[in-house]
Amino acid sequence: MNKYTGLFNIRAERITYKPFHISENLQLLYVLKGSLHFRIVAGIHKLQEGDIEILNINEPVSFEKTDEDNLILIFEIDKGKAKEYCDYIDTALFNCNTKLFFSSSTDWKNLENLKEKMRTLYHYYISDISDILLEKMVKEIVVFIGNHCHDLRNMFQENGSDVRSERFYRIFTYMFTHYYEKINLKEIAEREYMSQQYLSKEFNDRLHMNFKDTLEYYRVINAVRYLITTKMTITMISEHCGFSASRYFYKHFSLYLQCSPREFRNKYLSRKEECQEIIVSDPYIKERLLLLEKQTAQSLESSKTNRTVQSRTGIFQHINYSGIYSKKRVCKEVVKELLEQTQPLLCQGIFIAEAWSRAKREQLEALAELNGSQNIAPCAFVFYTSRPAGDTDQRELILKVEEAAIAAYHIGLYAKEKGLVFSIANDILHNSEEIRQVLNLSKTDFPILLITVGYAA
Numbered sequence: 001m002n003k004y005t006g007l008f009n010i011r012a013e014r015i016t017y018k019p020f021h022i023s024e025n026l027q028l029l030y031v032l033k034g035s036l037h038f039r040i041v042a043g044i045h046k047l048q049e050g051d052i053e054i055l056n057i058n059e060p061v062s063f064e065k066t067d068e069d070n071l072i073l074i075f076e077i078d079k080g081k082a083k084e085y086c087d088y089i090d091t092a093l094f095n096c097n098t099k100l101f102f103s104s105s106t107d108w109k110n111l112e113n114l115k116e117k118m119r120t121l122y123h124y125y126i127s128d129i130s131d132i133l134l135e136k137m138v139k140e141i142v143v144f145i146g147n148h149c150h151d152l153r154n155m156f157q158e159n160g161s162d163v164r165s166e167r168f169y170r171i172f173t174y175m176f177t178h179y180y181e182k183i184n185l186k187e188i189a190e191r192e193y194m195s196q197q198y199l200s201k202e203f204n205d206r207l208h209m210n211f212k213d214t215l216e217y218y219r220v221i222n223a224v225r226y227l228i229t230t231k232m233t234i235t236m237i238s239e240h241c242g243f244s245a246s247r248y249f250y251k252h253f254s255l256y257l258q259c260s261p262r263e264f265r266n267k268y269l270s271r272k273e274e275c276q277e278i279i280v281s282d283p284y285i286k287e288r289l290l291l292l293e294k295q296t297a298q299s300l301e302s303s304k305t306n307r308t309v310q311s312r313t314g315i316f317q318h319i320n321y322s323g324i325y326s327k328k329r330v331c332k333e334v335v336k337e338l339l340e341q342t343q344p345l346l347c348q349g350i351f352i353a354e355a356w357s358r359a360k361r362e363q364l365e366a367l368a369e370l371n372g373s374q375n376i377a378p379c380a381f382v383f384y385t386s387r388p389a390g391d392t393d394q395r396e397l398i399l400k401v402e403e404a405a406i407a408a409y410h411i412g413l414y415a416k417e418k419g420l421v422f423s424i425a426n427d428i429l430h431n432s433e434e435i436r437q438v439l440n441l442s443k444t445d446f447p448i449l450l451i452t453v454g455y456a457a
Contacts, residue, residue: 017064022228026055031051032072036066036072051096056090102151107148175214351384363438381451383407409424423452424449425450
């Protein structure tokens, strides 16, 4: 299936074995069932059910099943589009869970946020939703990876970020893209206008690694690329990757792959791929996504968000979030930002009414049957449209309800990034007259969805 050529694609597979290969595009894996051995140059990592992982552009990877069956959802984003959204997406390494070379991994909160975006993209994909909304979500995912899954950036966050982090971004990018040159620490130090001794100490003290090991790692990654994609001799590959002599190439290569370059070609490239592709719209995939989402909600002890599954109209029939609020106020600047980021998602003819007075918020929550005896949400928004003229316009109304659900869901995602929780109710059509009176809307306005936002209790 290739529905969105030049943007992205999604496929589902049961993987038995995939030999080392290169992905020209940015890929994300979501393990829906079972587990999988994920191998990169630095070593092997076991991906468990519910895990996600990033396959970097042009990074050599291989997969092999464990002793249990698996089901993997694979998101593949076009390299050109990914680079358009994040210009350094192909000049650095990004990861979710692995700590095989760099000591950092993505923070669990960011992982859960990325999973939500992937689930949303999947629902968009199988629902033939607007290309504009779909591309916006693809862009959000790429930008999010660039901001939160960068190995080096995460290392600095773990060790205490400071102004010198930008220096190391430059250094690592230069090393990553000039691995084939005869570069050394002295040259790098001169480029950064500092002494070689000082830079060496910075590597050891701040990153707990040294310059030479990092450079050799980048070189081995590229050597594996050549071994997979070309018929170049071992000597030629050694020279093309910047090794001063073949013996050093063999030494560092065997350190990571536990075999010689020649043995690698014979061992890892001779066995054929063994995979079974599954129809991506299979109801079982939807069930697994829903199950994993519910399991995650139950297992996060620090989260006080009560997630419930309710009957929904449209593509979000399996998604609903119910927030339990504290009495803490949400500043209007935050609310303004949430609405500004969501405004481009609103299709023509959908509007948002804000309710700030406690009396109005209390009435709205009662009509929508949200929260029960919990604290009233600090702010509430009602999506509304023009009242349909007759039965012939009911389909248009349903489409608008779906569009409103998408926009409201994005408000919720943005809210979560700011430490907030949210509730969505789109079964308010039967109370539209009462809600219109609460908000002083005109008789031609038709309330279709309510979202409340606030801080968790």
